[in-house]
Amino acid sequence: MAESDQQSGAISENEPLEVTTPFMVPKKEISMVPDMGKWKRSQAYADYMGFILSLNESVKGKKLTCNYKVSETVEKLLDLLGTLERWINETPPVDQPSRFGNKAFRTWFAQLDKEAEVLVSAVLPADKQAAAPEIAVYLKESVGNSTRIDYGTGHEAAFATFLCCLCKVGALKADDQLAIVFKVFNKYLSVMRKLQRTYRMEPAGSQGVWGLDDFQFLPFIWGSSQFVDHPTLEPRHFVDERVVNEHQQDYMFLECIKFINEMKTGPFAEHSNQLWNISAVPSWSKVNQGLIRMYKAECLEKFPVIQHFKFGSLLSIQPSQP
Template sequence: MNSTNTSATLDASKCHFVEPVKRIFDSEGVQEFQHSAAMQRLQQYLAKYVRLVNGVDIPDGSNNGVVNRFVEILLNLSIKIDEVPPLPGPRRYGNMACRDWHDKVRDSLDGMLLQFVGQEFESCVVELRYYVLNSLGSQERLDYGTGHELSFLAAVAAIDMLGIWGQHFSGQDVLFIFNAYYVLIRKLIATYTLEPAGSHGVWGLDDHFHFIYILGSSQWANNKRAPMMPQDVTDKSIVEEYASVNFYCQAVNFVYTVKSGPFAEHSPMLYDISKTVSSWSKALKGLQKMYSVEVLKKFPVVQHFWFGDGFFPWVSASDGSRLAVFEPPPETGGVAARRTFNSNGSLSTVYSHAMAPPVSRNVSRFIAPDRFRRPQSH
């Protein structure tokens, strides 16, 4: 790695961009992740975008030419879905045609991204492509979840680090980009019947998304005259009316589209938020805390977030030193191996009989600043 700078802005000429690799193999890796420059940058840009969209409605377009060119890439990916129709017949775990769609995307994405970033940033495409591809769900598992949504946030942030969005990148631009992304993903899910990835089942916030609810809450967080309040999301007609301008409504409207039956039964977490959270600002605060716990600190989610040396490096946010990697190699028969980077850049490996990382079956509650609680599973 040529630079240990952990700042949220980059001088691409001084960065070494490489193919991202897996660094999180267990719960200890998740803990290392929390102290990484990668996490610091994700949190900085998450906070930036949440702040920018405050008080802004989803726009119909953008005056930023760079934003429009990126959205064109997403529209191109949507067109490719039309070119790969789902295979006939009922399928329980996703339609296999989705794998053909991913192949088409892989064949063309490098060229589209290179044209987008230009020759000046050609070296960064090797990392940027990973986050874009990973934001589209899993080609192998035929699923989509919050980890993929996180990868799209990373892709937008990576472009931001390079300064490509420009100095006048606005909340309208953020919403326009993410709206195009969510339209694409909902089309993917509906067309290929993608499974939820890492779902908590009925006690998850949503089968597929989380960040969209944060953005939607922020849009109305400081608006004392918001056209609706969190408790109104149980009214299907009101949700549908405002789905075109607010992401929270857009996400709930999709839930109404793909699920049937009482809202309280198929979406109890969202239902309980509507009954116990009195304002959008409180909803935003609770959703952000929940995102930290249920996405950024959950092994099943972040194990698929990989690391290069440029945008999201596996180094300490405090001093730029390489973080340890705790990996159970197949050849050790389940014996765990902690791999640490020496001062000269070489690797040291220490083996121990460590157990596989525990995966909790209990999801944490929505951490709102008021009285919300969810029942404990048994």
């Protein structure tokens, strides 16, 4: 990974980045394949990748059950996600002829669409309330598409972008990093899994058996970082169901494998071929580096994913500063 990637957008120990331009409602800027060059050179790309790698570094070798600080902002984010979960309980699936894509998801989404700014305002400090309309866009983008009733890695990236924006306005700080992954992102995953199950959401742009997973990518990156230098568990162990059941409460990667095992039938090597191949990699640090490369190539450099990305004042389409 490039050194510049790692530095830019990393969560700073200092004061938050002062945003000199006014907040704005983010909009799409990537409308054709040749626009992808603009994205790769943008400040948004540098900041987003820096954020992902900064969190990757912070969770290295740590269990989900380790001790870490839980700030007031983190608690507020957990409340926000708890609200989304409660709305699922209050919006049961409807009877319909097609098995997938239950239309009740649209009712659930309409509630989020209406309430998103209020939910985000509750998380922001008093002096940053003006950022709510900008940041709320990423929250709405992070739960799936209400027209197609699908969910994929682009929606997951929108949630990471939402968290990155909260760091940029100073709502989340450098010492929140472990809680961002272990508490907030983990709770987000559990709410998304509930959405996927309840409304039988389609995988967005799924590559079928050749994709890493139908829905998620980031928990595999951060989850593999948790295992770096583990004294006993090696990549080959995650295909062993006994190991998964014994350790999934400590490791995000194994939680993902458990969910796949619950949702899919048949031999693991057939329904999750890419993950099966990863289990043959000799070390977790190699798995981690390989997944970061794969994430860039399969998600961040794919036009069908990035055409939906929205740019504002916090994540700018302007070229990154060297």
